Amino acid sequence: MRDPRWLHPGAWWVWALGMAAAASRTTNPLLLLLLIGSAALVVHARRPEEPWGRSFSFFLRLGVLVIVVRVAVQVLFGAAVGTTTLLDLPGLQLPVWLAGVRLGGDVTLESLLMALFDGLRLATILICIGAANSLASPTRLLKSVPAALYELGVSVVVALTFTPQLVSDVERLRNARRLRGRRTTGIRAIAGSAIPVLEGALERSVTLAAAMDSRGYGRRGTQPPAQRRAAAALLLGGLVAACIGIYGLVSTGSPALLGLPLLVLGTVATVGALALAGRSRVRTRYRPDPWRGPEWLVSAAGIVTAALFSAGAYLDVPGMMTAFDPPAWPQLPWIALVAIGVSTIPAWAAPPLPPSASRVEPVHVPEAVAA
Amino acid sequence: MIIFDDVSLTYPDQERPTLSHVDLRIPEGELVLVVGRTGSGKTTLLRAINGLVPHFTGGTLTGRILVDGRDTATHPPRELADVVGVVPQDPMSAFVTDTVEDELAYGMECLGLPADVMRRRVEETLDLLGLADIRNRALRSLSGGQRQRVAIGAVLAAHPKVLVLDEPTSALDPGAAEEVLAALQRLVHDLGVTVVMAEHRLERVLQYADQVILVPGDGAPVLFGAPEEMMRTAPIAPPVVELARLAGWQPLPLSVRDARRAAGSLRDLLVGQLPRLRSVADSPAERAGLDDLTVRYGTTPALRHASLRVGEGEVVALMGRNGAGKSTLLNTLVGVGPQPVGDVRVNGRNPRDLAGTDLLRSVGLVPQEPADLLEATSVAEECRVSDRDAGCDAGTTRALLALMAPEIQDGIHPRDLSEGQRLLLVLCIILAARPPLLLLDEPTRGLDYPTKARLARVLTDLADAGHAIVLATHDVELVAEIADRVVILAEGEIVADGTTAHVVTASPMFAPQVSKILAPSTWLTVRQVAVALEETEAAG
Numbered sequence: 001m002r003d004p005r006w007l008h009p010g011a012w013w014v015w016a017l018g019m020a021a022a023a024s025r026t027t028n029p030l031l032l033l034l035l036i037g038s039a040a041l042v043v044h045a046r047r048p049e050e051p052w053g054r055s056f057s058f059f060l061r062l063g064v065l066v067i068v069v070r071v072a073v074q075v076l077f078g079a080a081v082g083t084t085t086l087l088d089l090p091g092l093q094l095p096v097w098l099a100g101v102r103l104g105g106d107v108t109l110e111s112l113l114m115a116l117f118d119g120l121r122l123a124t125i126l127i128c129i130g131a132a133n134s135l136a137s138p139t140r141l142l143k144s145v146p147a148a149l150y151e152l153g154v155s156v157v158v159a160l161t162f163t164p165q166l167v168s169d170v171e172r173l174r175n176a177r178r179l180r181g182r183r184t185t186g187i188r189a190i191a192g193s194a195i196p197v198l199e200g201a202l203e204r205s206v207t208l209a210a211a212m213d214s215r216g217y218g219r220r221g222t223q224p225p226a227q228r229r230a231a232a233a234l235l236l237g238g239l240v241a242a243c244i245g246i247y248g249l250v251s252t253g254s255p256a257l258l259g260l261p262l263l264v265l266g267t268v269a270t271v272g273a274l275a276l277a278g279r280s281r282v283r284t285r286y287r288p289d290p291w292r293g294p295e296w297l298v299s300a301a302g303i304v305t306a307a308l309f310s311a312g313a314y315l316d317v318p319g320m321m322t323a324f325d326p327p328a329w330p331q332l333p334w335i336a337l338v339a340i341g342v343s344t345i346p347a348w349a350a351p352p353l354p355p356s357a358s359r360v361e362p363v364h365v366p367e368a369v370a371a
Numbered sequence: 372m373i374i375f376d377d378v379s380l381t382y383p384d385q386e387r388p389t390l391s392h393v394d395l396r397i398p399e400g401e402l403v404l405v406v407g408r409t410g411s412g413k414t415t416l417l418r419a420i421n422g423l424v425p426h427f428t429g430g431t432l433t434g435r436i437l438v439d440g441r442d443t444a445t446h447p448p449r450e451l452a453d454v455v456g457v458v459p460q461d462p463m464s465a466f467v468t469d470t471v472e473d474e475l476a477y478g479m480e481c482l483g484l485p486a487d488v489m490r491r492r493v494e495e496t497l498d499l500l501g502l503a504d505i506r507n508r509a510l511r512s513l514s515g516g517q518r519q520r521v522a523i524g525a526v527l528a529a530h531p532k533v534l535v536l537d538e539p540t541s542a543l544d545p546g547a548a549e550e551v552l553a554a555l556q557r558l559v560h561d562l563g564v565t566v567v568m569a570e571h572r573l574e575r576v577l578q579y580a581d582q583v584i585l586v587p588g589d590g591a592p593v594l595f596g597a598p599e600e601m602m603r604t605a606p607i608a609p610p611v612v613e614l615a616r617l618a619g620w621q622p623l624p625l626s627v628r629d630a631r632r633a634a635g636s637l638r639d640l641l642v643g644q645l646p647r648l649r650s651v652a653d654s655p656a657e658r659a660g661l662d663d664l665t666v667r668y669g670t671t672p673a674l675r676h677a678s679l680r681v682g683e684g685e686v687v688a689l690m691g692r693n694g695a696g697k698s699t700l701l702n703t704l705v706g707v708g709p710q711p712v713g714d715v716r717v718n719g720r721n722p723r724d725l726a727g728t729d730l731l732r733s734v735g736l737v738p739q740e741p742a743d744l745l746e747a748t749s750v751a752e753e754c755r756v757s758d759r760d761a762g763c764d765a766g767t768t769r770a771l772l773a774l775m776a777p778e779i780q781d782g783i784h785p786r787d788l789s790e791g792q793r794l795l796l797v798l799c800i801i802l803a804a805r806p807p808l809l810l811l812d813e814p815t816r817g818l819d820y821p822t823k824a825r826l827a828r829v830l831t832d833l834a835d836a837g838h839a840i841v842l843a844t845h846d847v848e849l850v851a852e853i854a855d856r857v858v859i860l861a862e863g864e865i866v867a868d869g870t871t872a873h874v875v876t877a878s879p880m881f882a883p884q885v886s887k888i889l890a891p892s893t894w895l896t897v898r899q900v901a902v903a904l905e906e907t908e909a910a911g
Binding site: 050139154158164172173175176178179180181182183192196204207208209210211212213214215216217218219283284285286287288354 | 421423426427447448449450451452453455456457459461464465467468469470472473476477478479480481482483484485486489490493507509511525526529702705706707708726727728730731735736738740743744746757760761800801804
């Protein structure tokens with residue numbers, strides 16, 4: 001029996017992004033549905049009973065919405081593909097300068113299928129991201145950011161804890177309005193409570209800042225100012241180089257030197273700057289999440305899935321892209337099936353969750369009086 | 372350990388100094404209690420110890436403050452973090468992370484302690500403060516006492532030599548307060564930590580103090596000395612000291628135990644007398660009624676099958692642990708919160724059907740944060756708006772305020788009032804519509820004894836005038852002072868409902884100090900004893 005522990009959130013994200021990359025390589029609805037199934041299986045097996053753990057169902061609903069919108073857009077505005085007309089909507093002749101955009105008109109089976117598959121692909125990508133969201137604790141992920149980005153991490157954590165407090169403030173002030181005999185709904189009620197809510201938030205942030213200061217946040221490091229400036233310059237330069245590099249890779253017709261070499265150079269400079277800046281911090285980390293066997297297995301599962309799908313698409317394995325003109329029943333290519341099998345590995349490979357985290361704690365727990 | 376050397380502090384935009392010429396020498400390993408009226412500068416004194424004043428608040432500080440040899444003038448709070456740990460008034464507002472274990476480690480992470488040291492200290496702190504069972508819990512899901520202990524543990528894990536606490540037990544029920552104080556005791560005795568703490572509820576903490584700092588306010592000199600000495604003349608004193616002053620006991624007892632030893636003759640003197648109680652009509656007209664009421668937040672029940680009746684002219688106190696359902700009960704009576712199952716009546720009507728002036732004229736609630744109800748930029752404006760809301764004659768609210776708090780000026784911004792004054796202003800706003808049922812949620816949090824006494828008088832007068840009053844509170848002394856009946860809630864159920872003397876003397880947790888000293892008779896307050904003694908003297 002393996003010890004229950006949290007898997008490194010980075011591993012979950014590598015796995016989920018691998019799944020998303022795999023989904024982007026196919027339009028085969030059967031494969032996409034299998035990918036969603038695989039994500040759902042893993043989430044079901046290793047999802048913690050925490051607020052963020054419940055976000056998967058939200059992403060499932062979002063996926064359905066994406067498909068519906070995609071199909072609706074196709075029906076209303078898309079150019080007709082194929083000849084199997086299902087429905088003839090009243091069309092509207094648009095002026096010449098809007099050529100290519102169409103309103104209404106014939107709805108064909110082929111164009112519907114195209115939109116459906118396209119929407120399903122987008123939905124699958126979203127659902128994979130959602131899986132990572134519900135499997136990996138956002139605060140644990142922030143603990144793993146490089147030390148140089150620590151301030152950024154803290155502000156995100158503070159924002160995350162402020163939002164629920166803001167919601168309860170609004171609720172409290174709404175009740176207060178009722179106690180003074182005012183209306184609690186409508187624009188004026190909302191406007192009336194906006195200023196006190198903001199005031200409260202501001203006051204709380206000052207209190208929090210004082211508390212963080214008295215607990216040692218931002219103690220002086222030992223790094224000389226020259227070195228700090230060098231790190232900042234290196235970071236800025238590296239990021240600019242990386243941006244130009246990406247542009248060079250994506251755009252056609254730019255010199256080859258502008259592409260990959262510059263991207264590599266920029267990345268190296270950025271990583272170096274982060275390491276340099278991180279060295280100066282006084283700060284240490286309490287119980288950083290370890291990266292051990294299960295982390296390797298989980299992230300490898302994601303990478304292998306993405307690689308197999310990419311290979312299948314590159315080699316034009318029949319069935320990776322589904323024909324919709326004329327419509328044909330999608331095939332199931334073996335390479336993709338193997339990949340989907342691999343993608344479910346985390347459901348077993350990830351360690352079980354710590355027991356206290358997988359139990360729902362009621363909010364109003366009365367304190368046991370110490371005997 | 373802590374040296375104040377001729378320290379004066381003036382905040383910007385203020386003419387008079389908040390602290391003037393303070394000289395203190397606090398030795399290592401002492402538990403020092405800072406005592407003073409609201410707004411006297413207690414918090415300023417505490418925050419000066421780690422340099423938050425003036426580094427964070429602004430202001431001019433003259434003189435020198437040395438903590439473990441470090442001058443706060445040259446060391447901002449973050450550079451003192453390894454020596455001084457500060458636990459603020461509301462622990463929730465100062466939490467940086469979201470789980471117990473991470474919060475304990477946060478301070479050490481900032482100080483750059485090695486990972487293995489942090490790991491060991493977190494485990495030690497979890498044991499020391501009894502937090503091991505809740506180490507993975509989210510901070511938001513904790514009860515008040517647990518939060519306070521986590522906040523103490525969070526600064527303690529960094530092993531500071533000085534621990535500064537601002538009102539650590541004010542918001543806690545008696546049981547949770549005892550837990551926190553027991554933890555502090557252990558720190559002072561076993562680890563030699565120097566503890567400096569401000570607290571209004573002297574009855575809870577005075578017996579533990581080694582030294583007392585008395586901050587009289589208004590720039591008067593700060594006094595420092597042994598508790599017995601300081602309490603002899605202090606303007607604020609817990610009931611045990613008031614009783615000792617009344618009976619003339621020497622030396623002055625500070626704990627119930629010492630007072631009981633001295634109380635023999637007083638007990639004999641009072642034999643055959645009974646406390647004078649406020650008379651309430653036998654079967655008063657019903658003002659509020661609950662029948663088999665259940666309220667749920669989601670799936671968590673906050674009230675279960677509660678039945679209660681409150682009559683005209685009655686004062687009923689709701690007591691119980693944090694989260695026992697007291698606030699839910701009050702909210703239900705004004706029609707706020709989730710839809711209840713069961714019957715709620717306020718003057719015979721369902722409060723959910725009432726709104727606007729109708730609601731104001733049948734029930735009023737002073738919430739836990741009275742400031743939520745204030746919105747105008749001056750007291751005069753606030754009173755005008757209140758008259759309009761209540762539909763009463765212009766000037767009604769102002770006249771009430773003049774009666775209850777004559778010192779409050781018209782032009783002042785409600786935010787600049789003291790906590791107690793703000794409470795009285797909100798009370799006047801609520802009373803402008805003359806609601807027959809008045810509800811108060813934790814009215815004495817952060818109030819000093821004189822303000823509390825004033826509130827008690829106001830509430831008693833209102834009850835005599837026929838208002839029915841229900842208040843939720845942890846303050847056993849206030850309950851003893853004004854309540855006719857006490858209702859105790861536990862996990863949403865009503866577990867006791869009876870006359871004050873009967874209910875509070877039944878449990879040491881809820882008993883006021885006077886009743887503990889004079890048990891087994893049922894005297895509850897110093898005032899009752901004083902009246903009885905006067906009558907004895909007049910008769911003899």
